Amino acid sequence: MTVHNLYIFDRNGTCLHYSEWNRKKQAGISKEEEYKLMYGMLFSIRSFVNCRKDGFMSFHTSRYKLHYYETPTGIKLVMNTDLGVQNCRDTLQQIYSTLYVEYIVKNPLCVLGESLQSDLFNSKLDSFIRALPFFNIRAA
Amino acid sequence: MSRQSNRTTDSKKMNSELFTLTYGALVTQLCKDYENDEEVNKQLDKMGYNIGVRLIEDFLARSSVGRCQDFRETADVIAKVAFKMYLGVTPSVTNWSPAGDEFSLILESNPLVDFVELPDNHSNLVYSSLLCGVLKGALEMVQMAVDVRFAQDTLRGDSVTEIRMKFIKRIEENVPAGDE
Numbered sequence A: 001m002t003v004h005n006l007y008i009f010d011r012n013g014t015c016l017h018y019s020e021w022n023r024k025k026q027a028g029i030s031k032e033e034e035y036k037l038m039y040g041m042l043f044s045i046r047s048f049v050n051c052r053k054d055g056f057m058s059f060h061t062s063r064y065k066l067h068y069y070e071t072p073t074g075i076k077l078v079m080n081t082d083l084g085v086q087n088c089r090d091t092l093q094q095i096y097s098t099l100y101v102e103y104i105v106k107n108p109l110c111v112l113g114e115s116l117q118s119d120l121f122n123s124k125l126d127s128f129i130r131a132l133p134f135f136n137i138r139a140a
Numbered sequence B: 001m002s003r004q005s006n007r008t009t010d011s012k013k014m015n016s017e018l019f020t021l022t023y024g025a026l027v028t029q030l031c032k033d034y035e036n037d038e039e040v041n042k043q044l045d046k047m048g049y050n051i052g053v054r055l056i057e058d059f060l061a062r063s064s065v066g067r068c069q070d071f072r073e074t075a076d077v078i079a080k081v082a083f084k085m086y087l088g089v090t091p092s093v094t095n096w097s098p099a100g101d102e103f104s105l106i107l108e109s110n111p112l113v114d115f116v117e118l119p120d121n122h123s124n125l126v127y128s129s130l131l132c133g134v135l136k137g138a139l140e141m142v143q144m145a146v147d148v149r150f151a152q153d154t155l156r157g158d159s160v161t162e163i164r165m166k167f168i169k170r171i172e173e174n175v176p177a178g179d180e
Helices: A030-049 A089-105 A117-131 B003-008 B016-033 B037-062 B070-086 B129-141
Strands: A003-009 A015-020 A058-060 A065-070 A076-080 B092-094 B102-107 B144-152 B160-171
Touching: A003 A030, A003 A058, A003 A117, A015 A030, A015 A117, A030 A076, A058 B102, A065 A089, A076 A089, A089 A117, A089 B037, B016 B037, B037 B129, B070 B092, B070 B129, B070 B160, B129 B144, B129 B160
Parallel strands: none
Antiparallel strands: A003 A015, A003 A076, A058 A065, A065 A076, B092 B102, B102 B160, B144 B160
């Protein structure tokens, strides 16, 4: 099992953060293009799903699974993992509450709504993800 | 997992007197910096707004409150969860307008004014304006445009403190620009 990558978007579609761990295929377009495509897809899926209370939570293809979590303020966390990973809602919620809120929102020098420049946040996130029980491929 | 649960249960408590006195010092300084009370009210409101847009994230992370279905639910969450969490008081929700788009928060005690007596030359000062800004900013982040003002204030001789909230509109979500 493994984690491929993670996107954080704000409610206007700005990609606040992107990081990747085990990603073998690159998109072949610029990262900015990729963020736009990703956000556009999520946006469409949300309006498409829009019926159940929790809304859109995840989808999977034959090779990977995309997990989605959105806060009432419109912060969107997107994590791609392989198919062996079960529900990641708690994990994404923890990234929001213990990392994003703690190191970004509570840091007055971090401008909200712009790409995040905090090294502290990046390193905390990296160690958080690496410590996840399903991060390591060999653990499977 | 354990980190999360620890955090939500023991939210850091702090001495409310320190908060109250700090706020007092802020208002005092603003009164020195600006010539009239209206301008001080405006500055407090603006600062409150900037606090509110960040505070809402902390609030959502700590409470497990999801998206509110209507304004009544919003009123309940503000009074029973948010005021309790940040100010340690629970205002009552009353005076609903027939349309359900307006209500009042009645504060028995306002922690911001514990040691305050307004001098006569500040009759237009809305001492706790910061709260209006906080409420406005926080609700705006969850797509609600709301008008907030003090309808009554014990500092100005009223028997209770009343914050009047009026729902203006739902802020529609932005569609990402361009790129069809």
